[in-house]
Amino acid sequence: MNIALFLEMAAQAAPERTALVCDGARFTYAELFAAAQGAASTIRQSGAEYVALLDESSEAAVLALFGAALAGVPYVPLNYRLADPDLAALLTRITPCLLVGDAARAGTLCEDAANTLLERGDFVTEARAAAPLEEADPGLGVAVQLFTSGTTGAPKAAILRHTNLSSYVIGTVEFGSAEEDMARLVTVPPYHIAGIAALLTSIYAQCRIVLLPAFTPEGWLKLVAREKVTHAFVVPTMLARVVETIRAGTPGDVSSLRALSYGGGKMPRELIEDALDLFPETAFTNAYGLTETSSTVALLGPEDHRAAKASEDPRVRARLASVGRPLPTLELEIRDEDGTVLGPNQAGEIFVRGEQVSGEYKERSALTADGWFPTRDAGYLDEDGYLFLSGRADDVIVRGGENISPGEIEDVLLTHPAIADACATGVPSLEWGEAVGIAIVTAPDCDCPPHDELCQLVRARLRSSRVPERTLVVDALPYNEMGKLLRREVKGWFGA
Template identity: 30%
Template sequence: MGPYLPDAVRQHAARRPGAPAVTEDERTVSYRELDARANRLAQALLREGGLQAGARVGCLARPGVLTAELLLACAKAGLVAVPLNWRLAEPELAAVARDAEFAAVLTQEEFLPGARAIRAVLPKAPLVVDGTPGPDELDYETLLAAASDTDPGGGGDGEGETVCLQLYTSGTTGQPKGVRLTLGNLDAGDHLVRELGWDQHSVSMNAMPFFHIAGAGWLVQALVAGAHTVAVPDLVPQRVVELIEQRRISHTFFVPAVLHMLTSLPDIAARDFSALRLIAYGASPITPVLLRRSIQVFGCGFLQIYGQTETAGSATRLLPEDHDPDGPRARLLRSAGNTRPDVEVRVADPATGEPLPTGAVGEICTRSHYVTPGYWRRPEENARLFTEDGWLRTGDAGYLDEEGYLFITDRIKDMVITGGENVYPVEVEAALAEHPAVLDVAVFGTPDERWGEAVTAAVVLRPGAEAVSPAELIAFARERIASYKKPRIVLFLDELPRNPTGKILKRVLRERFAGA
């Protein structure tokens, strides 16, 4: 295990003070500047803000300098950074804020409406604005300038169990759950550095949002390695390929939906990707056709990562040498790879928890230092998340082959993964069910080349109800939930398939409308 994030940045700041740490648009902060600014933010939160160890700090911001400073400051000060999805509706943001009980909130000016919705339910939490604050709000740069740059000293060796990050993911009940992640969970480790080929000359593109484990985890790995991170605040495909060329990007992480967008650009073949050494990908299924096209277009190594927020994003990986579309082991492209040296994976009977033999399909379980200590204030869900002997139950179904490669066959839960984002059907169903014309509704995922899966709604209308179009129902849902959760496909049925006990058979719907 290597140094945790705070010690790694301290070392880079001392040994390579002028080396670039994070670039956002035309602004770059060095490792010395990042270290000092994180110290000031930590001191401002602890001293001026009066926050105690373990307090939650909400962050409503795009990836960039601010998010890097907050994560490092919290790790040093024993605080917990809680990145928020800026695409959530204001009631959804307020629900997360109430659950986390923010002691302070940091935001960028463009997200002030959402931040003020949080302040409305937590009026005692200071609101710090990177931009122009309103009355009773604090200016971020003024706050830092007035604070001491003395290092709080936390986050060093022996503090691996300290929680520093909390990411929210919806549960099967539709209620947001805070996944707690420790310094040890986020430890990059020497083997990860070797697998990804990180070094101090690497230039990393971080194109994933900070509220996603892929974005936060990728940032931590780059900073620990001493690489230069180029943040992408807004993912515009044309701009992404321009940055790869201009900034000579060597490493990046994309979800399959982004790979689809990039490889579909009309001028993609004329771009210079000679600096690219590795593209990591994951968070949703990828089709063999898209993977082959991506390998051909970018001409670099590819590494698949399988995991979830509860495993700090990592359980298995498919190494670049296993990406051989035309070789004798081409079948491995359908797998999620095998385990890292410090990770255990097994397939168990979902009912009994007993391990299953090679080739048998069951629930994928994992055990490692990457696994979360549990959800924030969710004892009942934590009891379901872990087995008695400490294995995390992923809710995914799959099997292990004779070489230890993991093949994912389905999801035990009904979660839909679209564009790398988790969408739980119950949330979408609840929104659509509010429409006066809707009698019954079931939401599920159907294959989509661009997004991985499309959120699909099967709707039964009330007898005698006024005519309603798919577009109207989609717009209706968008008013109540985040845009990425809204259905992309609406199907009208006379009735929904059910078993004898009345449970909707979503498996039947997925099979019936796989080509929708």
């Protein structure tokens, strides 16, 4: 079904409830739906075939998402942090568009006269004033087009259809299930799938959405206290900064925070243990998902977190580093390179199948003939079905025919007190084709341990094939703004 129907239903069932709070703006569900209908008129009148957003999160992003859905055109939130040439290349792929946000920058980068460029405030004012679009059925085409972050190549245009997103929402959320006081703080950028999924699921549950356009730990803590936020999603980097800020003594009342979910990158074990101590009453959920799967496909729930933290059993304790179990509404398998389905504790590539899984790009579909999506993420399931990630399949180091996951080496290196951060990658080797190279960031006031000591550490814990051949000491590792390690760059440092 069309995702705009979620907003229509919420407006019907709870018209007076507060739907959205952003800076000074407040919308009830009835007001938000009316404005989305107006936005649809504005979009239709412009003749646009795409609705682009070049802006931080605000009510304009929500109106663009649902206005586009009602007008039957794809919503394309763009990464405003991209460099000009990269952004210009994306803009040429989505003309004619109605672009909301940084109209001046978009106009300079793409001079196509067919585009309509509107500043945030103008778009919202027009949407609130416009009459609803007189049209029965906007159809079930593409709801959202997201350009992938391109950590492994040029951005691909991932496509999410209304049917994908609505299956995810209906399958994971009960309509109207939010308690009266439930408030969700959304602070991931609008061009991230978690940000879009959060809007859809919040609206379907009818909770109050609190937007924080630009994340700072102080701003986040202040908003949690002021709006009595009950639920929030963070990427590990954000959680690290919140924990740091609280530890540094910034006062913040987080007593309203009942649930905290996280995802979007690897969560350091130490950080999550710290957070569990700092927020003893908060229910933690770890979510694993991809753009191409309409967000979450596996999750580690609150009971799993507390049970793992309290357990003496190393197998159960280890689950704190897992992403939990697959959603009951989809199928998940681990396969080797030949496509053979692997059993428990055998690492391979993660495949998923289900109605929420799109696996489709503008250029081609990545689905297999029988509908499975190869995620290119590597991982394994333990005997109880908990999923452990071990990095991108493309990042696997192939040394003399043996597959090595960089994550296992990094985990061992990080146990060394003098090492603050580490990245293992494949480096060219005459003898093996590829060998292990490691880039190390030392802890403050520490010297990098000698290469031999690191080799010894790895050899003692893993097989000898994992022992690094080359070590590079660097000031910092490259991450994108979502906290994703840019391994390709590190690989480049070794001349690979």
